[in-house]
Amino acid sequence: MSLRPNVEVAIAGVGETAVGKLPGRHSTGLYVEAARRAIEDAGIDKSEIDGLLTTASVVDDNVRHHMVISEHLGLFCKTLCDTLRTGGAAFGYAFQLAQWAVQSGRCRAVLVVAADNLLTGPGLGQGVTAYTELGAHSLEFEVPFGAHIPGFYALVAQRHMHEYGTTPEQLAAIAVACRKHASLNPAAQKRQPITVDDVLNSRMISSPLHMLDCSLISDGGGAFIVTTLERARELRARPIRLLGAGQAQSYYHMGHLAGGVGLPRDRKGEFNLTNTVQKVAARDAFGEAGVTHDDIDVAQIYDSFTITALMQFEDLGFCKKGEGGAFVEGGRIELGGALPVNTHGGLLSYAHPGMPGGIFHLIEGVRQLRHECGERQVPNAEVALVTNVSAVASNHSVCILGRD
Amino acid sequence: MANVMPTIAPQPTEVSKPFWDGCRERRLVMQKCEDCGNVAYYPAYMCPACTSEKLTWTELSGRGRVHSVTIVHRPAAPAFASAVPYAVALIEVEEGPIMMSNIVGPAALETKIDDDVEVVFEDLGEVTLPRFRRIGK
Numbered sequence: 001m002s003l004r005p006n007v008e009v010a011i012a013g014v015g016e017t018a019v020g021k022l023p024g025r026h027s028t029g030l031y032v033e034a035a036r037r038a039i040e041d042a043g044i045d046k047s048e049i050d051g052l053l054t055t056a057s058v059v060d061d062n063v064r065h066h067m068v069i070s071e072h073l074g075l076f077c078k079t080l081c082d083t084l085r086t087g088g089a090a091f092g093y094a095f096q097l098a099q100w101a102v103q104s105g106r107c108r109a110v111l112v113v114a115a116d117n118l119l120t121g122p123g124l125g126q127g128v129t130a131y132t133e134l135g136a137h138s139l140e141f142e143v144p145f146g147a148h149i150p151g152f153y154a155l156v157a158q159r160h161m162h163e164y165g166t167t168p169e170q171l172a173a174i175a176v177a178c179r180k181h182a183s184l185n186p187a188a189q190k191r192q193p194i195t196v197d198d199v200l201n202s203r204m205i206s207s208p209l210h211m212l213d214c215s216l217i218s219d220g221g222g223a224f225i226v227t228t229l230e231r232a233r234e235l236r237a238r239p240i241r242l243l244g245a246g247q248a249q250s251y252y253h254m255g256h257l258a259g260g261v262g263l264p265r266d267r268k269g270e271f272n273l274t275n276t277v278q279k280v281a282a283r284d285a286f287g288e289a290g291v292t293h294d295d296i297d298v299a300q301i302y303d304s305f306t307i308t309a310l311m312q313f314e315d316l317g318f319c320k321k322g323e324g325g326a327f328v329e330g331g332r333i334e335l336g337g338a339l340p341v342n343t344h345g346g347l348l349s350y351a352h353p354g355m356p357g358g359i360f361h362l363i364e365g366v367r368q369l370r371h372e373c374g375e376r377q378v379p380n381a382e383v384a385l386v387t388n389v390s391a392v393a394s395n396h397s398v399c400i401l402g403r404d
Numbered sequence: 405m406a407n408v409m410p411t412i413a414p415q416p417t418e419v420s421k422p423f424w425d426g427c428r429e430r431r432l433v434m435q436k437c438e439d440c441g442n443v444a445y446y447p448a449y450m451c452p453a454c455t456s457e458k459l460t461w462t463e464l465s466g467r468g469r470v471h472s473v474t475i476v477h478r479p480a481a482p483a484f485a486s487a488v489p490y491a492v493a494l495i496e497v498e499e500g501p502i503m504m505s506n507i508v509g510p511a512a513l514e515t516k517i518d519d520d521v522e523v524v525f526e527d528l529g530e531v532t533l534p535r536f537r538r539i540g541k
Contacts, residue, residue, distance in 0.1 A: 145411070146484040146492060146506065147492050255445060259496075
């Protein structure tokens with residue numbers, strides 16, 4: 001069976017649970033709730049779903065996590081079913097896998113779902129430790145030195161500041177924009193507006209990253225359903241087209257990432273801590289979509305930390321390398337600016353339940369293009385760009401969505 | 405031990421044991437590829453540059469330069485709670501590879517990118533960790 005690349009795919013339905021602090025909820029229950037809502041939103045018969053992709057749970061893991069969820073959902077026979085281990089970057093990958101499965105005719109409809117209870121599951125305040133003890137990253141060559149994920153991103157931020165003169169105030173502008181947007185989103189976990197000074201005066205976590213430069217820790221989940229554009233047009237919700245997608249992965253270990261280990265000699269220096277392989281994913285996504293940066297009406301940019309988002313404006317090509325700091329200043333990325341970013345509030349203010357974080361960027365991209373975002377709606381949004389990132393600026397996915 | 409920064413001890417493997425044994429002997433050793441000259445870190449089964457299996461454990465100078473550094477205020481795990489704030493750094497060793505470690509010793513918390521550093525070995529029970537201190541400080 002060969003690919004039928006002319007078959008366009010679309011998101012036919014989305015759903016999310018409440019987010020924030022959800023004590024007593026089990027991650028599997030959150031999974032089921034998110035999936036049910038996406039199925040209802042699409043108005044699709046469950047028997048039509050023959051693909052299922054999950055991202056497991058840090059709190060309640062299972063080596064065959066996708067089997068547990070498919071049992072709870074009553075999805076007996078699937079022709080694509082797996083647990084993705086790509087963390088926060090998983091949803092662009094899942095979207096692409098679903099795209100290929102649907103284009104080729106191997107699947108009729110693929111359900112992508114993710115949830116976790118990272119805030120209340122491991123015990124309040126234990127989420128970072130839970131991640132560290134998972135082996136994020138190298139238990140032998142990083143964890144012994146007291147490194148953690150905020151520290152890894154702090155090393156990236158320090159290098160970016162050193163090379164390009166990026167300032168803590170510029171990093172803070174991203175947190176301020178996300179919070180402003182969250183203040184307009186009744187579902188967001190943190191809604192009280194903040195200023196640049198609030199970010200700079202918040203507790204230092206790992207220099208230069210303050211507490212308000214770091215994403216939240218949350219409970220919650222989300223889901224979306226991918227099918228052909230043709231089929232989606234027959235269903236309940238307005239289809240949102242996948243115009244183009246790209247992905248790229250480099251390395252987990254920070255020394256390998258910084259040093260470009262394994263790159264041919266003539267490409268050494270092309271990638272390092274501050275030049276990520278996201279530019280490859282962006283090239284493919286823009287290439288497939290056939291749109292330019294000027295066509296993007298709204299962007300949902302993965303924001304595990306402020307530096308995570310700042311570098312992406314460069315690697316995605318919205319500005320030149322080193323100019324991300326200037327790019328995010330002056331309200332450009334706020335509602336009303338040239339490129340509204342993270343209109344739901346992002347991981348910094350909407351929610352970050354761990355693995356599922358990136359699914360909310362994709363769902364928000366869909367909701368913006370359906371024009372159902374109320375006070376935070378970008379007027380007449382036609383094209384949205386969504387990114388997912390994981391494993392410290394090393395796993396990237398870029399999706400470009402279009403209103404049908 | 406009172407002033408030594410704690411750790412969550414690494415578990416050496418078949419490929420990394422010579423590295424950790426070297427640390428115990430106060431020698432920073434990495435594998436040099438006999439075919440292309442690449443120095444590998446972390447310990448590798450084959451040369452990640454050229455795929456050769458001819459890797460020879462070689463003692464390094466122990467000197468390097470700070471590629472990036474952060475001062476950690478929120479500990480990674482309870483094991484490090486007594487040590488905050490501490491400096492986590494990426495060190496580019498003279499022979500090429502970039503390794504994660506800590507900066508310890510005088511003025512460690514003032515460490516800047518591009519500072520020159522040299523290895524120091526700290527015994528923590530079963531394991532000896534390679535950490536670094538600033539040169540000329």
